[in-house]
Amino acid sequence: MDDGFLIRQVLSGNTNAFRLLVVRYERSMFRFLGGFGLEQAVAEDLAQETFLRAFRNLSSYDAAKAKFSSWLFTIAKHLAMNERARSSRSAPHADVAGIDVAVAAENSVPGAHAAIEAKERGTRVQRALAHLPEILRNALVLAYVNDLSVEDIASIESCSVGAVKSRIFRGKQLLRAALLKMED
């Protein structure tokens, strides 16, 4: 079942078809929101709000203008950027992820080693991403989310395909430099 069919079903009153759209995009939605460095609880709230807004405004979605995924991630991006702006205005937060990793490492049991490594990897990537200018970071996060082509990203970011390519190119170079610097 493609997105168009499910959307038509929802618009004709079959609300349950929306569940399939949620299930289809929930994983990439959480990956995307995670790329903004949000905490789990905040990401859950924003993901839910994204899907609720998508449902409420589904009649205004125009398939001729953008893919459903692009439209959905545009909503999520605006919510995530508002959240980042709101949280940056409040008190700067401690590096909770780093503390979590240290505590977990101290209390580690053999089976938890892989989980700790994954957490450390995530923390390292998040820190490196945080060093990037916002437009480069947005393009990169979108590029690493499944199913989004350069054209999709251009649609979400309201820029040309060439600009997206340039942002991803530059973003990856800076990200690599930031990760190498963190290893030193």
Next chain:
Amino acid sequence: MDSSSPCTIIQERIVLGQILDENSQSHVLACAGCGRLAADFMALDALVASGIDGGIVVPDGFADRVMAGLGPEAVAASRLERLLGRRWVQLALTQVGLAVAIANLVRFVFSTLMPAASLGGLR
């Protein structure tokens, strides 16, 4: 390096994470510069792809939670919005509005203007 040289084009595709055709793959295997860049960015992509979510996961029952959040009010509001968004509904509402406006104008003319004119109130 010339901007249209094979190395530039291939390296751009590597950095963008695009699929390379067989000729390009052969070039990467033979060219030290492109080979090094491919190895670096494959490692970067693997690292970032596995860590970009920052450990954020989809909670169990997330879809159920979203569906529960829709609720009867949201569903009703959404249906009303969809109904109002339909062209024939908008046309019908416009015509009803126009009919009401004309009726009010006629009533005003017959109940206010004409009696006033017959009494010589309008000059």
